[in-house]
Amino acid sequence: MILTVTLNPAIDKFLVLKQFAVHRLHRLDRSEQSTISAGGKGVNIAINLKKLGNEVIATGFAGGHSGHLLCDEIRRHGITTSFIFSEGLTRTNISILDQNNETLTGINDVGQNIPKEDLRLFMDNYARMLHRVSLVVIGGSLPQGLTEEVYCELIRMAHNKGIQVVLHTSPNHLDAMLDANPNIIIPDMRSYHELMGKPCDGITRFLEVGRDLLALNPDTRLVVFIHRIENVIAIGRESSYIMRPRQLQIVNMLGYADAYLAGIVHAIRQDMSLKDSLLFASAAGLANVESINKDLDDTAAIHTNLSRIDMEEI
DSSP, X not given: OEEEEESSOEEEEEEEESOOOSSSOOOOOTTSEEEEEEESHHHHHHHHHXXXXXXXXEEEEEOHHHHHHHHHHHHHTTOEEEEEEOSSOOEEEEEEEETTTTEEEEEEOOOOBOOHHHHHHHHHHHHHHTTTOSEEEEESOOOXXXXXXXXXXXXXXXXXXXXXXXXXOOHHHHXXXXXXXXXXXXXXXXXXXXXXXXXXXXXXXXXXXXXHHHHHOTTOOEEEEOSSTTSEEEEESSOEEEEEESSOOOSOOTTHHHHHHHHHHHHHHTTOOHHHHHHHHHHHHHHHHTSSSSSOOOTHHHHHXXXXXXXXXX
């Protein structure tokens, strides 16, 4: 059983328009698309993990009618939910895909303010769930009222039970969490391009920063930079790799990182080698970006895509 933690989940509103422009009224026609789904990093990963055949529990905070909608949508995928309901409403995130201009615009709400008492309830619930799971995935941003120390404590609690942790969050959170030693670190570099106080973009910098992270964290065995889909960089203790997809045809980048994360977690659960795990994850990410939908639609495409990933050891 895999546990995904999303402290700041969302209802995702996804609009696919032929052309988006400011200062005008848009009325969707039949060729355009409007969808609502459960969202937030850990939630998206949980849904993709379930589509890959894994048993998953999703936890975090929720609030109000949008929080009930969130949990209903997650359960619709056959995933067990164990969210703590807190004051306020689960946030709504809006993404607008402009097909003509090939742009993706995101508007992410801040999220709930979590009181200390609700945090205590969550931590107690998390401790109980650790008896049922063998791997924890922590993903996404922090809601108002919480600091990075919450993530650190979640990692420590899992490690005390001998459970590995995969961490996917923004670099502006990561710097304060390195002492907790997550086993796999996949920074979310969409908005911030600094890590450990240094600029972090490009193959050379990814390799340098990844190796610095491994040197600082004895329990961390893998760091992966995935936001440059044309050059995914994985830094391990014994070997490092670049993955490059061939004949890439991007339809939609929304959900790419979540598909990649689900792919690598699934591969680890299947006891694949590091090389095979990275190839499978890259193929899952490729299957996602070549589909209009946020979640993995066609898991069979992953196996087809394996032959399209070029892998170079560096």
